[in-house]
Amino acid sequence: xxxxxxxxxxTLCVYEGAYDPKADYDALKPVKTVALASFxxxxxxxxxxxxxxxxxxxxxxxxxxxFEFRPGFGAAEDNVMVVAGVEAHRREPGGKAIKKSVKLxxxxxxxxxxxxxxxxxxxxxWTARLDVPGTLTTVVxxxxxxxxxxxxxxxxxxxxxVWYKGVVTATANKWLSIGCGAGDAQIGPELGFGHIMxxxxxxPVLILKTSQGNRGLAWDFLPPGSERYEVGDTVYAGYKDTxxxxxxxxxxxxxxxxxxxxxxxxxxxxxxxxxxxxxxxxQWKGRRYEIAGFVWFQGHKDTGSEVTASRxxxxxxxxxxxLRKDFNxxxxxxxxxxxxxxxxxxxxxxxxxxxxLAVDGSKDKxxxxxxxxxxxxxxxxxxxxEESPKNQGxxxxxxxxx
Numbered sequence: 047x048x049x050x051x052x053x054x055x056x057t058l059c060v061y062e063g064a065y066d067p068k069a070d071y072d073a074l075k076p077v078k079t080v081a082l083a084s085f086x087x088x089x090x091x092x093x094x095x096x097x098x099x100x101x102x103x104x105x106x107x108x109x110x111x112x113f114e115f116r117p118g119f120g121a122a123e124d125n126v127m128v129v130a131g132v133e134a135h136r137r138e139p140g141g142k143a144i145k146k147s148v149k150l151x152x153x154x155x156x157x158x159x160x161x162x163x164x165x166x167x168x169x170x171x172w173t174a175r176l177d178v179p180g181t182l183t184t185v186v187x188x189x190x191x192x193x194x195x196x197x198x199x200x201x202x203x204x205x206x207x208v209w210y211k212g213v214v215t216a217t218a219n220k221w222l223s224i225g226c227g228a229g230d231a232q233i234g235p236e237l238g239f240g241h242i243m244x245x246x247x248x249x250p251v252l253i254l255k256t257s258q259g260n261r262g263l264a265w266d267f268l269p270p271g272s273e274r275y276e277v278g279d280t281v282y283a284g285y286k287d288t289x290x291x292x293x294x295x296x297x298x299x300x301x302x303x304x305x306x307x308x309x310x311x312x313x314x315x316x317x318x319x320x321x322x323x324x325x326x327x328x329q330w331k332g333r334r335y336e337i338a339g340f341v342w343f344q345g346h347k348d349t350g351s352e353v354t355a356s357r358x359x360x361x362x363x364x365x366x367x368x369l370r371k372d373f374n375x376x377x378x379x380x381x382x383x384x385x386x387x388x389x390x391x392x393x394x395x396x397x398x399x400x401x402x403l404a405v406d407g408s409k410d411k412x413x414x415x416x417x418x419x420x421x422x423x424x425x426x427x428x429x430x431x432e433e434s435p436k437n438q439g440x441x442x443x444x445x446x447x448x
């Protein structure tokens with residue numbers, strides 16, 4: 047959040063000469079003092095320069111919480127900021143920022159001071175609340191969970207043995223870290239999964255994720271070979287039909303999409319990456335790759351009706367066969383999560399969850415899946431909305447701990 051009206055009485059003092067780490071600028075007399083009419087926002091009052099620049103004032107928080115302060119922008123981040131007696135930020139020229147969170151109470155005014163190390167100085171700045179329930183920062187840095195995600199300086203780590211490549215959406219292309227989700231500050235299931243795979247395998251790991259939200263297995267991801275079927279007086283789409291359903295005796299319409307198009311798009315995109323392996327991953331040029339397994343994490347869209355939920359199991363069985371065939375990996379392990387953005391304890395959500403559980407090879411329902419298809423129960427990890435950043439069930443309330 048950009049700095050704004052919570053900063054009170056910001057005053058800039060300019061001291062003669064270059065910055066001296068031994069100097070006590072609180073005891074020295076400034077050569078110039080300026081009351082800053084605008085501080086924070088997008089157009090703060092320009093600083094005059096001409097010496098060491100120090101800003102003092104107060105912060106009046108509107109929310110109680112634990113905060114991280116990010117003073118300055120670009121070269122102006124070379125400064126030290128003290129809030130309520132805590133050195134909240136320090137970045138020496140050419141160095142990395144060292145930060146310490148500060149707990150503030152709503153309505154309780156506290157002093158702040160920013161001392162800039164160079165002529166580059168401005169009133170730009172941002173504050174991030176760290177203890178919003180369920181965010182990755184809160185879960186990892188405040189609650190101490192998943193410690194492998196940060197280094198000793200509490201910075202997010204990147205794996206040097208697990209590469210993430212996303213296609214269709216979530217298209218990051220980098221060593222596994224934060225920002226492999228829907229945006230450069232977001233995550234998906236690849237983060238925790240990738241760390242586990244990297245720890246398990248001695249060989250380098252590629253996570254090739256194909257994804258698109260708001261897609262159903264009964265329509266968008268319908269696997270090749272799926273046939274039309276009827277329920278009452280309604281016909282439902284088979285693979286490549288151009289309408290989800292239509293009345294018996296009529297012809298299907300055209301909705302500018304077709305059954306299985308998302309399956310085709312995702313498979314085509316993934317195959318294109320693998321066909322250019324050396325070009326796509328120059329760090330592994332000349333090496334061979336192996337399809338070590340598949341992971342399927344989906345289901346919410348199919349909880350929308352009794353028809354789509356009731357077809358989930360047979361569609362999932364066909365999906366497993368189709369993906370193994372398309373990637374010429376007939377025995378590759380296949381993991382299905384009982385996760386669909388739905389608590390899965392009742393109604394159509396339960397029907398989808400039971401379908402996901404049914405394909406597990408240990409159930410002996412599908413002999414060809416014995417020892418190579420595993421369903422992982424995740425329903426107990428569905429978070430409470432009051433412990434999460436948002437009330438958004440289909441995205442697990444955006445709770446990073448899930």
